[in-house]
Amino acid sequence: MEFPKEEVGKRIRYLRRLQGLTSEELARLAGVSQSMISQIERGQVSPSLETLWKLSHSLKVPVFSFFETEVSNAVTITRAGETxxxxxxxxxxxxxxxxxxxxxxxxxxxxxxxxxxxxxxxxxxxxxxxxxxxxxxxxxxxxxxxxxxxxxxxxxxxxxxxxxxxxxxxxxxxxxxxxxxxxx
Structure with a gap:
């Protein structure tokens, strides 16, 4: 399963809002423009690896969290073929x-x-x-x-x-x- 840029953008927007940050604040923390944040969140552009790392650090989340849905189980098994x-x-x-x-x-x-x-x-x-x-x-x-x-x-x-x-x-x-x- 590949993650479309629209889903990554939605996940970044969700995490930003969860932390009470405006797009301007996240842009400042990550050292990118506010328009870049807006374009990423609307799925118009795919962020570079460098930008993803900056965003993950600014949001204090693992970079892979941009590609996941919430998992709250104490024990999670990932079966072969389900990655x-x-x-x-x-x-x-x-x-x-x-x-x-x-x-x-x-x-x-x-x-x-x-x-x-x-x-x-x-x-x-x-x-x-x-x-x-x-x-x-x-x-x-x-x-x-x-x-x-x-x-x-x-x-x-x-x-x-x-x-x-x-x-x-x-x-x-x-x-x-x-x-x-x-x-x-």
Missing amino acids: NSIKRVRPNVSYQLLSPSTGKQMSFFKMIVAPGEDLDSPLMYHAGEECGLMLVGSLSVEVEGEIHTIYEGDSIYFDSTLPHRFMNVSDEDAVAVWAMTHSF
Whole structure:
């Protein structure tokens, strides 16, 4: 299931209003224009990954919460084939949410990086910590200017406040299971 930009915009509007923020206040907090917030919330534009991270930090929610509906169960099981896929955050990367992150302190997801993901992708940084386990292929993970390559069976951990990005310079999909904490 892919999330249309209209649904992402509605979710951002819901979270903004839930916190009692005006679109002008959110724009100021996130360092974007008020018209950008308005266009995102009305589903007229798809926010970039950088903008999504800024909005998640400003709203003090995990970035994946923009792609979820509310889940209030104490125990949630995500069955095979029932995962939500997000493909529009970055062009060569798809994320399959394996657990709810709304109201949670951690996100758990499967990350698939298509061949060709390279140094042109933007650096990310956000509150929290990340760790991943490489299932298939290999992945180069740049953290604060240093590139670390992980292969099948390898794992990695790092502080998400450090600038980072993922690159797949091989000719096959790189598949990893990832967990990310959220601290604001």
